[in-house]
Amino acid sequence: MKRKDPQWPRAIMIFSRPGSCSSSSSSSLARTSADSAAAMRGRGGRGVFRRVGRVAEDEAVFERGGGGLGGGGSESRLGKKSSLENVDVTATKGNEFEDYFLKRELLMGIYEKGFERPSPIQEESIPIALTGSDILARAKNGTGKTAAFCIPALEKIDQDKNAIQVVILVPTRELALQTSQVCKELGKHLKIQVMVTTGGTSLKDDIMRLYQPVHLLVGTPGRVLDLTKKGVCVLKNCSMLVMDEADKLLSREFQPSIEQLLQFLPSNRQILLFSATFPVTVKDFKDRYLPRPYIINLMDELTLKGITQYYAFVEERQKVHCLNTLFSKVWPFTVASN
Numbered sequence: 001m002k003r004k005d006p007q008w009p010r011a012i013m014i015f016s017r018p019g020s021c022s023s024s025s026s027s028s029l030a031r032t033s034a035d036s037a038a039a040m041r042g043r044g045g046r047g048v049f050r051r052v053g054r055v056a057e058d059e060a061v062f063e064r065g066g067g068g069l070g071g072g073g074s075e076s077r078l079g080k081k082s083s084l085e086n087v088d089v090t091a092t093k094g095n096e097f098e099d100y101f102l103k104r105e106l107l108m109g110i111y112e113k114g115f116e117r118p119s120p121i122q123e124e125s126i127p128i129a130l131t132g133s134d135i136l137a138r139a140k141n142g143t144g145k146t147a148a149f150c151i152p153a154l155e156k157i158d159q160d161k162n163a164i165q166v167v168i169l170v171p172t173r174e175l176a177l178q179t180s181q182v183c184k185e186l187g188k189h190l191k192i193q194v195m196v197t198t199g200g201t202s203l204k205d206d207i208m209r210l211y212q213p214v215h216l217l218v219g220t221p222g223r224v225l226d227l228t229k230k231g232v233c234v235l236k237n238c239s240m241l242v243m244d245e246a247d248k249l250l251s252r253e254f255q256p257s258i259e260q261l262l263q264f265l266p267s268n269r270q271i272l273l274f275s276a277t278f279p280v281t282v283k284d285f286k287d288r289y290l291p292r293p294y295i296i297n298l299m300d301e302l303t304l305k306g307i308t309q310y311y312a313f314v315e316e317r318q319k320v321h322c323l324n325t326l327f328s329k330v331w332p333f334t335v336a337s338n
């Protein structure tokens with residue numbers, strides 16, 4: 001589904017990799033997955049998309065389809081392709097947040113955040129997560145994954161019970177802060193206590209904080225495990241474990257901590273696994289810990305529709321020259337340089 005529109009491309013990435021340079025940067029320019037950009041802004045929300053997308057090097061087996069809510073990608077559900085080309089966020093089934101019988105306070109938070117209707121990934125995940133099933137979800141970055149797991153997490157927490165009931169694991173401190181912020185905003189009218197804990201910050205402060213009520217813990221695997229092993233973070237009442245950016249969480253760096261952490265959770269815990277890519281490590285983890293997950297796959301390509309990506313492999317020192325050449329030849333576009 002490549003656009004022929006002469007206005008494209010919209011995004012260019014320049015990678016430098018040892019041993020993969022080419023003598024001519026322009027001739028090494030290649031096209032990656034295609035299509036469109038933009039936003040849920042157009043559908044009423046105040047969504048601002050942060051990332052253009054990622055190039056997966058080790059994309060692996062993902063069994064498409066799955067459970068019964070429509071299974072296929074957004075295009076197949078649309079039947080006819082939207083002329084707006086941003087079906088990643090607009091191709092909904094027409095559900096409303098009210099359809100999920102959420103707490104009134106949670107609905108207020110959702111609407112105050114500017115979300116009018118659930119995005120496709122939210123439509124697929126929220127009702128299933130509310131039933132208690134494990135989920136393995138694949139959707140592009142910027143399509144509303146965060147709210148897709150925060151909303152059911154907030155809904156399921158009993159705020160009168162002083163216990164950690166949900167843990168959201170993420171690979172970085174930045175993402176932990178962003179995610180906890182989303183939880184706090186959506187749960188603004190609830191009395192749910194959200195705590196962030198990540199490596200590189202004071203362990204003592206986190207220990208002190210855990211003496212206060214915490215219902216929802218967002219953190220990086222190593223630190224959460226550390227606190228759990230010390231006995232200050234008690235996970236015996238944690239009935240939901242969310243893993244965002246699961247592809248990164250299941251890298252060699254984090255996987256051992258996650259597997260140890262799972263031992264501290266009750267056996268009937270629910271696992272929600274979200275990722276834009278599904279390398280073999282994710283499949284292995286799924287086979288071992290999520291025997292019969294509900295599978296949601298809303299993507300064939302990594303890039304949001306509307307964005308055309310090109311990439312060029314150049315040596316580090318060629319980057320600026322390459323960028324300069326591209327600036328003078330291609331218009332209009334955005335440049336991301338790694």
Ligand SMILES: Nc1ncnc2c1ncn2[C@@H]1O[C@H](COP(=O)(O)OP(=O)(O)OP(=O)(O)O)[C@@H](O)[C@H]1O
Pocket residue numbers: 040041044045046047048049050051114115116117118119122140141142143144145146147
């Ligand atoms: N239902 C909705 N209606 C309008 N805007 C929304 C909705 N859901 C999410 N958004 C907004 O869309 C933007 C992207 O959402 P979000 O960051 O959750 O996507 P994501 O898939 O988690 O992306 P990433 O993986 O890059 O973090 C955010 O600004 C968010 O506030």
